[in-house]
Amino acid sequence: MNVLVLGATGYIGSAVVRRLTRDGHQVVALARSGSSPVDPTARVGDLADPDSLRAAVTDDIDAVLHLATPTGREETDAAAVDALLDRLRGTGRPFVYTSGVWVLGVTGDRVADESSATDPLDIVGYRPRIERRVLAAADADVRAVVLRPGIAYGHGGGIPAMMVGWAREHGHGRYVGTAGTRWPMVHVDDLAALYALALDKAAPGSVLHGIALPAVPTAALAAAADVAAGGTGRAEPWPVEQAVDVFGEPFARALAADQTVSADRTATDLGWRPRERYVTSDLVAGSYT
Known part of the structure; x- marks a missing residue:
């Protein structure tokens, strides 16, 4: 085509x-x-x-x-x-x-x-x-x-790359919002x-x-991002109110949004079979290091 x-x-x-x-x-x-x-x-x-x-x-x-x-x-x-x-x-x-x-x-x-x-x-x-x-x-x-x-993640890009940058800048991993926040990835x-x-x-x-991973804890991503940045895997919350000053309210609130999302129907209807399901491994020892 x-x-x-x-x-x-x-x-x-x-x-x-x-x-x-x-x-x-x-x-x-x-x-x-x-x-x-x-x-x-x-x-x-x-x-x-x-x-x-x-x-x-x-x-x-x-x-x-x-x-x-x-x-x-x-x-x-x-x-x-x-x-x-x-x-x-x-x-x-x-x-x-x-x-x-x-x-x-x-x-x-x-x-x-x-x-x-x-x-x-x-x-x-x-x-x-x-x-x-x-x-x-x-x-x-x-x-x-x-x-x-x-x-989306992989090839050292996407929002996870931003998280690696935060870890380098602040000396530890950061996730916006609370430890209960999860992202579909x-x-x-x-x-x-x-x-x-x-x-x-x-x-x-x-x-x-x-969606391949319905709900990935952002705290785990932040810890892996810290390792990718050369740290020990330390992660701390970034209060939304502080993140708003950096990103503006709409994006900061989106980063803090807790979501669980399924793609089961898509996978069944189209025969889609995601191969990559190890985002933290990619951060720790893959394309983000």
Whole structure:
């Protein structure tokens, strides 16, 4: 397939591009307006310019993956999604929209699955409405799918890399909030494999969860991050009120959100089998050291 990828150079996007290329797909990256893409096959477009997105989805594009970072403005992000879907209506071609588990809110011990109601954290407050726009396109003969990744790790990147940086800066590991906070997580390569499966097999209107580890204690991640930074495995809580001064309230509250999220339905429906389930080992003796 010729796959148009928005966000192809990002942390997750880069892993997805590697996987699609390995699987024999032709990746067509979307480069922002005003940039000079090295890849001659790249298309120029911008989330703030719906016409440029429509122009990028030419008849030779077989599928669209939206992994671009949201702008933070609902009208802009909704118009961008609508522009892409406009070019796919009536074609049956796949469209995969990247959302995230933060739309599920704080779950605590309650396990949220693909059918759970959304209760978004402030940082993603409008994203469930974007999800509904995407899923509604399934009624217009678009194989539209929403994919919600967990906290991605691997290859020394993602939020865990930030935690290693905190440990280096402060002399010990840090986790925002309390010792009871847990994150649903997934290795970025396993997540890339799920995107490839979504292109090939996901049913129109599906909500998919990219989760391999349903609830990883952030205190354990902070201790492992301290080891990665050369420490002894010491971890201390970082009060949310103090983290707000560094990250702003929406992101600090998201880092402190306790979640337990399942991807059992996704794994069953698509035959997805994550291989990497050892995030602390990767921190202590893998790609983060």
